[in-house]
Amino acid sequence: MTDKTLIVSAPGKVILHGEHAVVHGKVALAVSLNLRTYLQIGLCSNGRVQINLPNIDTCLSWESAALQFLLTTIDADVLNPKAASQEQVDKLRQFAGIPDGCVDTRSLAILCFLYLYGAISASSRQLPSMEILVWSELPTGAGLGSSAAYSVCLAAALLTANESIACPVPEENGTVRWAEDELELINKWAFQGEKLIHGNPSGVDNAVGTWGKMSYHQIFTLVRMASILIIGPILNSIDAISCECERTLAAIVAGDSTEESYAVLEELIDINQHHLNVIGVGHSSLDRLCQATALHSLHSKLTGAGGGGCGITLLRPDTSPSVVEASKRALNDMGYDCWETNIGGHGVSLHSPSSLQRDVSQLLTRLTDCQ
């Protein structure tokens, strides 16, 4: 058991194309964002387990003894992650006082923590006393993958703390990542956490949180439902959109872009936005967002689960800053928040404290002090 305080972080994601379709086995194109979730974990000897989640105004603490039931309830092999059974979920809910069917932000975050903590500790038959603090730059529940970043951070921190994976030492001012097989294990456990939050996730979000950069993802877990016959052609079209977008982006990255490349990207965004509305995951507020940016000749679509949440707008290299500013002003006036982000942030990482940006470091210190 490592006795150091560890700080890990994982990026959020944005799905360029393929949300929802990916759950039905189609291709999704997702990229990591430069907005991250940070987790600080410290092992202690006070016989307690504490988790502090300031983004959702939650701080809970239990006697380790009260958590012993986890070892009898969860019979997991740390190297072979598996999903929580319904019986296990029921026991965790009962323990945490979460009524059946309750899926509020706090309940889901606690269920996810309790399962990952119990399952990852089960092999060593020990429940370490620890303090965990999770803070995120990502909006919660808005389509930017905050749940996956949370699950990835928890999986990485808990696996490292109980030495199921190595604890690489970052250089001063530096960050390090784990070996590929260890990242695989982090990703698999994070996926089990995502299942508790999402029910039937595709696995795209946790893969981006783990590996970062761009992920071209196709998962062959076809969900059978009657309406799939009707929406099948739309899902196939979304699949083709993801593939065409990937080809166009690859050409841009390779320096083979033409005037037309960006026009293609814009057209793909418009078509997909219509498709997402047709399959019923749009929202009038997202339509208004698309209309507002269209007035400035910018193209937008919803991203993530939809039904509210975030939209993305493509800024071409030749989009003038005044157009960006004018669209942001218009959106702000309509009550939207805007983030100008970069894509391609690195995947889950372990930080030396001095490598953190000053504002993040100060915030973690402040939040630790008031625990």
Ligand SMILES: Nc1ncnc2c1ncn2[C@@H]1O[C@H](COP(=O)(O)OP(=O)(O)O)[C@@H](O)[C@H]1O
């Ligand atoms: N920083 C955080 N602290 C605590 N819980 C979090 C945090 N970020 C995400 N979560 C959990 O993830 C859920 C949001 O996930 P989800 O609805 O999938 O939206 P998103 O698009 O942001 O992933 C929250 O309800 C909460 O349970």
Ligand SMILES: C[C@@](O)(CCOP(=O)(O)O)CC(=O)O
């Ligand atoms: C709708 C979906 O494709 C993306 C959901 O993304 P988010 O949780 O809204 O960030 C579901 C999934 O891929 O698991």
Ligand SMILES: [Mg+2]
């Ligand atoms: Mg999510």
